[in-house]
Amino acid sequence: MYSQVNLFLTGKNAFTRVIVPLFLILICPPFTMLIYHTNVHLDGSFARLGQEIQEKGILREIADVWSPRFYGSVTAWKIIGIFAALQIFLMRALPGRRYYGTITPMGNLPEYTDNGLSSYIVTFALFFTGSLGFGLFRPSLIYDNLGDILGALNLTALAFCLFLYFKGIYFPSSTDNSSTGNFIFDYYWGTELYPRILGCDVKKFTNCRFGMTGWAVSVTSFAFAQKEIYGKADWSIIVSASLIVIYLLKFFLWESGYMRSMDIIVDRGGFMLCWGCMMWVPAVYTSPVMFMVRHPVGLSFAAATAIFVLGLAAILVNYWADHQRQIVRATHGNTKIWGKKPVLIEADYLTETGEKKSNLLLASGFWGISSHFHYLPEISAAFLWSCATGLDYFSPFFYTIFLTVLLTHRAFRDELKCSKKYGVFWQQYRQLVPYKIIPGVI
Structure with a gap:
């Protein structure tokens, strides 16, 4: 946000x-x-x-x-x-x-x-x-x-x-x-x-x-x-x-x-x-x-349909990625991701009161591609609902640019938080999933 x-x-x-x-x-x-x-x-x-x-x-x-x-x-x-x-x-x-x-x-x-x-x-x-x-x-x-x-x-x-x-x-x-x-x-x-x-x-x-x-x-x-x-x-x-x-x-x-x-x-x-x-x-x-x-702009029905279908696909992929992580946590890892048993790291951490807790870090499915892969379909959806007016104006894309900066910053911010919270377990996760958003790039 x-x-x-x-x-x-x-x-x-x-x-x-x-x-x-x-x-x-x-x-x-x-x-x-x-x-x-x-x-x-x-x-x-x-x-x-x-x-x-x-x-x-x-x-x-x-x-x-x-x-x-x-x-x-x-x-x-x-x-x-x-x-x-x-x-x-x-x-x-x-x-x-x-x-x-x-x-x-x-x-x-x-x-x-x-x-x-x-x-x-x-x-x-x-x-x-x-x-x-x-x-x-x-x-x-x-x-x-x-x-x-x-x-x-x-x-x-x-x-x-x-x-x-x-x-x-x-x-x-x-x-x-x-x-x-x-x-x-x-x-x-x-x-x-x-x-x-x-x-x-x-x-x-x-x-x-x-x-x-x-x-x-x-x-x-x-x-x-x-x-x-x-x-x-x-x-x-x-x-x-x-x-x-x-x-x-x-x-x-x-x-x-x-x-x-x-x-x-x-x-x-x-x-x-x-x-x-x-x-x-x-x-x-x-x-x-x-x-x-x-x-x-008099957008044709065919163009509107194409934009809608692509935008809907981006939204569904975004939801699918979030659902994968939710289902793993809800079942404590006793599920399958893309037909296979998920790759998980059980990461221990301490609360500020000194209480020991643990979380499951998912390194399968979309979460095995990059640690924040779900940001890509989210940005894509924003771009698609903004481009329906065409590419002649900058104003409709201000939100997409803002969102891209926001989510990129959030990925780096989350990296700092998780590294501090999970320590060596986060290093293990990073060996499995080295990229934050775009594989091979960032």
Whole structure:
């Protein structure tokens, strides 16, 4: 996610603990508004954005774009409030099996309810019933109010992260909390690993239910917006929005696995993660389809079908790879991968409390090709749903470039974490699987 583009801030010097966090806190909010402005009002042209900045100056440009939407609008606040309340309700009310995350450094074991898929389906059912069934709102409502929504979201996310900062210090949910005494870093990184509010896991809400579900609903609304503007939706936006909705359907099928990923087990609940999911995802992750709303290209059915099939294949391979690792862990290695008994390393490690634990490192199937092979189909899927508009514009591919940098950095970041955690066992794994992403390259 958004968080992985940041430096792995383990150093204790002023650069990593003050300058970098402060820079990102100050730069990212206005940048998201400029992304919105570029895609909605400047035909996706970063050249035109640069020209405006050159004419006005960067501060005046930010003020002109952001100030009319800074506080949002009544409609925007209603949309955010209703959507957030719905996701919290579904998160708590829908049934599902109980499962556990990864044991924390302080020995805590997070507990979750596996109801992400049903929450995703119910959200879409309510969206279509309310808009197309009963006419309570136009399905293009999100796009029509997007600038105000982003303005309100930014305020909400910044204030929420401040609340989480104080909560982690004075009312922590578990013993996995701490403060460096440096407000800038603690606000950015967070003071709790697993903050909970009224029984709801904060990171599960911001990352999955608000961020991922909101991403899917938003691009769906964007497709309907194009239909309202031009009388019909172009195949390009239909294919792109459909692939994203399917990709996120896959995400919720795998949500229990995501709750054991680096975003959850390493990153704390602060600006980096929570603001990122509440604001960066709605502004940047949706940007390819946001651009397409006013750029129908008359994509042929044959071309649309080809892009959709290739994109769907990439999503399925990504899911297949994640499923291989999940099934190995669920069966403690008593399964087959590609028809063979998996190659495994039982890696011992110590928690911060000195307790001895072990994990299985899989070196078969996709995980025998490279340690993060599943990033390749993920990047491929993003490229495919971005290229449906053609290759003449840069804007639709900003997210793909961002994702590539994000995942590459995550692979190196994971290498450092695993090497430190597993020691000699990780060296054994590296002898079996020497490459991180692309065999023979990296």
